[in-house]
Amino acid sequence: MASRGASVALKGLTKRYGTVVALAPTDLVVEPGEFFSLIGPSGSGKSTLLGSVAGFLPPTAGRIELDGKDVVSVPPYQRNLGMVFQSYSLFPHMSVFENVAFPLRLRKVGSGEIKRRVERMLEIVRLPQLGSRRPEQLSGGQQQRVALARAAVYDPRLLLMDEPLGALDKNLREEMQYEIRQFHRTLGATILYVTHDQDEAATLSDRIAIMKDGRIAQVGGPRELYEKPGNAFVAGFLGEANLFDVADVKANGSDRVLITTRDGLQLASDRRDASLAGSLVACIRPEALAIQQEGAAPQTQCKSYIPGRVQDVVYTAGTVRYHVTTVTGARCLVKLTSQRHLPQFDVGQAVTLACSSADTLLIQKE
Amino acid sequence: MLRLLPLVRPVIAAFVGVVLIYLVLPTFVVLPLSFSAQEYLSFPPQGFSIKWYQRLAANPTWLDATLNSLMIGIPTALLSMVLGTLGALAVVRGSLVRASLLSALLVAPMMLPHVILAIGLYPVMLELGLLRSHIAAILAHTVIGIPLVFLTVTASLRSYSGSLERAAMTLGANLWQTFWKVTLPMILPGVMVGGILAFASSFDELMLSLFMTGATTRTLPRLMWEQMSDFLTPVIAAAASLVFAFSLVMLGMAALLQKRSSTAGGGAHG
Numbered sequence: 351m352a353s354r355g356a357s358v359a360l361k362g363l364t365k366r367y368g369t370v371v372a373l374a375p376t377d378l379v380v381e382p383g384e385f386f387s388l389i390g391p392s393g394s395g396k397s398t399l400l401g402s403v404a405g406f407l408p409p410t411a412g413r414i415e416l417d418g419k420d421v422v423s424v425p426p427y428q429r430n431l432g433m434v435f436q437s438y439s440l441f442p443h444m445s446v447f448e449n450v451a452f453p454l455r456l457r458k459v460g461s462g463e464i465k466r467r468v469e470r471m472l473e474i475v476r477l478p479q480l481g482s483r484r485p486e487q488l489s490g491g492q493q494q495r496v497a498l499a500r501a502a503v504y505d506p507r508l509l510l511m512d513e514p515l516g517a518l519d520k521n522l523r524e525e526m527q528y529e530i531r532q533f534h535r536t537l538g539a540t541i542l543y544v545t546h547d548q549d550e551a552a553t554l555s556d557r558i559a560i561m562k563d564g565r566i567a568q569v570g571g572p573r574e575l576y577e578k579p580g581n582a583f584v585a586g587f588l589g590e591a592n593l594f595d596v597a598d599v600k601a602n603g604s605d606r607v608l609i610t611t612r613d614g615l616q617l618a619s620d621r622r623d624a625s626l627a628g629s630l631v632a633c634i635r636p637e638a639l640a641i642q643q644e645g646a647a648p649q650t651q652c653k654s655y656i657p658g659r660v661q662d663v664v665y666t667a668g669t670v671r672y673h674v675t676t677v678t679g680a681r682c683l684v685k686l687t688s689q690r691h692l693p694q695f696d697v698g699q700a701v702t703l704a705c706s707s708a709d710t711l712l713i714q715k716e
Numbered sequence: 717m718l719r720l721l722p723l724v725r726p727v728i729a730a731f732v733g734v735v736l737i738y739l740v741l742p743t744f745v746v747l748p749l750s751f752s753a754q755e756y757l758s759f760p761p762q763g764f765s766i767k768w769y770q771r772l773a774a775n776p777t778w779l780d781a782t783l784n785s786l787m788i789g790i791p792t793a794l795l796s797m798v799l800g801t802l803g804a805l806a807v808v809r810g811s812l813v814r815a816s817l818l819s820a821l822l823v824a825p826m827m828l829p830h831v832i833l834a835i836g837l838y839p840v841m842l843e844l845g846l847l848r849s850h851i852a853a854i855l856a857h858t859v860i861g862i863p864l865v866f867l868t869v870t871a872s873l874r875s876y877s878g879s880l881e882r883a884a885m886t887l888g889a890n891l892w893q894t895f896w897k898v899t900l901p902m903i904l905p906g907v908m909v910g911g912i913l914a915f916a917s918s919f920d921e922l923m924l925s926l927f928m929t930g931a932t933t934r935t936l937p938r939l940m941w942e943q944m945s946d947f948l949t950p951v952i953a954a955a956a957s958l959v960f961a962f963s964l965v966m967l968g969m970a971a972l973l974q975k976r977s978s979t980a981g982g983g984a985h986g
Contacts, residue, residue: 404886405886425885425890426885427887427890428888429886432886433882435879435882435883437879439877439879439880439882441898442902443902452887452889453887453888456887497883500887501886504887510886
């Protein structure tokens with residue numbers, strides 16, 4: 351039953367409302383069986399993209415190919431894909447069983463077969479006893495599991511999910527993320543998933559597209575996006591980042607460079623990517639910074655030292671976050687795993703931040 | 717604020733009571749009048765008698781008028797339900813550029829004086845040869861029935877997200893199937909309430925009936941109006957009391973439907 355998922359290819363997909371560009375011409379290929387997420391701030395075009403694939407928003411231009419066939423002119427009810435909505439969208443006038451049976455009845459499946467497939471599906475989402483309930487008698491998490499079952503019971507090869515966990519509280523959301531992973535593994539369908547939650551996207555996805563202003567800013571695996579962000583927006587959107595505008599980059603030995611930031615800091619970085627052009631930004635992840643007693647340590651080819659003063663200290667479960675103002679006036683976030691043996695620093699204390707050149711990334715500003 | 721002045725609450729309660737009496741009492745006056753033993757309509761009534769109800773039953777004119785009212789009211793309700801629902805679907809779920817303008821036009825007949833509508837329709841119906849027919853009254857009453865259905869169905873459609881219909885479509889339901897299997901079950905209470913209101917407004921309507929109906933098609937309100945000017949006996953009060961009871965039943969049905977739909981709709985957004 352685990353049919354392989356469909357391939358999705360968007361070619362120059364564009365959506366404009368008058369002069370407003372909701373989606374700039376976009377190309378994207380999603381592999382069969384892939385779990386692919388679209389993330390970005392609201393208005394970035396991710397829901398427009400999903401709505402076009404579902405068939406609700408006719409694109410202004412471009413092609414949407416499912417398994418190589420253009421479906422732009424195919425109405426939503428003939429695209430044979432499954433969709434899960436943030437608002438669950440279960441039919442309140444039908445029982446759970448009838449909700450899941452709905453797409454099968456439309457397809458004129460025999461009643462014995464319907465019963466078998468609905469029951470199997472309710473078992474997959476671990477709600478086997480609740481077929482006779484009304485949707486309103488279920489919790490939010492249970493309702494969304496019914497919606498998953500309903501969207502997948504007719505074996506669509508592509509599942510669209512529009513912020514399916516957005517209405518759930520944090521703990522339930524994490525539990526449901528696990529459910530959706532299991533669900534994806536069991537079914538093998540391609541999943542196109544929209545969320546504004548970067549952690550959720552990273553937890554679930556094979557690949558992620560980060561969107562901004564109607565364009566895809568970068569596509570990659572969660573680790574690739576975090577470790578090699580293509581620009582300042584991606585670096586700041588996925589996780590936290592200390593970003594410094596770059597004034598000058600000089601060669602520093604054969605495979606390293608010395609960065610001078612606009613506010614006058616000197617940072618050592620690994621060799622610059624030859625394709626970088628225009629305005630550049632130095633990016634250091636908060637956990638890549640070490641914090642130590644104030645002291646003049648010599649700048650080396652592979653290590654930068656940034657003097658500063660502790661502005662604020664925040665303890666959360668397992669993590670210490672130091673907000674440090676550098677001598678040049680820039681704000682810097684340092685994130686450490688809380689460990690008893692580590693020295694502690696107080697607000698107002700002068701410190702030195704250290705970072706290796708491998709963790710000082712030179713990236714495009716735009 | 718109210719706690720500061722212990723007298724304020726009873727004063728407000730008394731005021732509300734007086735307003736309610738003012739609103740409801742004139743309607744209830746008709747009941748004792750219909751059981752009056754006097755030969756003419758006067759207040760306060762004297763004695764007790766059910767002879768006016770007997771007279772009402774014995775006179776076929778009243779039965780004819782009742783039948784006319786039903787023959788006009790029921791088609792009016794059905795026509796209003798179809799057209800009002802279509803209008804609400806277009807305004808709420810459609811992607812119209814001028815949806816709010818259309819919405820205003822649809823409810824306009826409710827605000828405009830019926831006499832203007834009547835004067836406008838009169839020569840048109842005359843020209844079409846429909847004057848004094850049931851059809852003329854049905855068409856005229858449907859104009860004021862559509863806004864009532866439009867408003868109740870609009871409220872029903874706004875009570876749940878359009879993603880319900882989008883979900884049905886991704887699951888394989890075409891537009892027709894989506895309407896019958898998802899939209900209609902969701903808005904049915906609203907359609908029914910609107911239909912009852914449209915029927916009730918037709919059943920109660922005098923101005924348009926005066927212009928549109930004739931001797932063989934006159935409705936209950938028109939007959940009452942004529943009797944008021946000619947005879948002024950408590951028969952009118954008896955007829956009015958029956959209409960009142962009938963209207964109360966319909967009002968009760970509408971209220972029940974509305975209550976049921978509000979509890980059923982509660983789970984839609986969980």
